[in-house]
Amino acid sequence: MGDRLPAQAGLTVGTMFLVYLLKSENKNWYYVGSTNRLELRLLEHNSGRVSSTKPYRPFKLVYTKSFASEGEARKYERMLKDKRMEKEKLIRSLNI
Numbered sequence: 001m002g003d004r005l006p007a008q009a010g011l012t013v014g015t016m017f018l019v020y021l022l023k024s025e026n027k028n029w030y031y032v033g034s035t036n037r038l039e040l041r042l043l044e045h046n047s048g049r050v051s052s053t054k055p056y057r058p059f060k061l062v063y064t065k066s067f068a069s070e071g072e073a074r075k076y077e078r079m080l081k082d083k084r085m086e087k088e089k090l091i092r093s094l095n096i
Helices: 038-047 070-082 084-094
Strands: 017-024 030-035 059-067
Touching (some): 017 038, 017 070, 059 070, 059 084, 070 084
Antiparallel strands (some): 017 030
């Protein structure tokens, strides 16, 4: 699986773990998360069930990267959350 998937692509990943980047459609705000059930997680974010993202919804999916294990995905997610410059570099590379 490639690093970038459009929001229209199949969103159920099975045993693969994904790090994803959401962009708020109303504010200049991005959220990084990880999951192995992307379709469900997007519904949770957009329905307001995630308190940290509720004020910024709705979202569109702008990036995913797949990993074979949850540990690898969490490590990459943590790096993007801890190193702001890496997250900003990723956002710039997407031209969004």
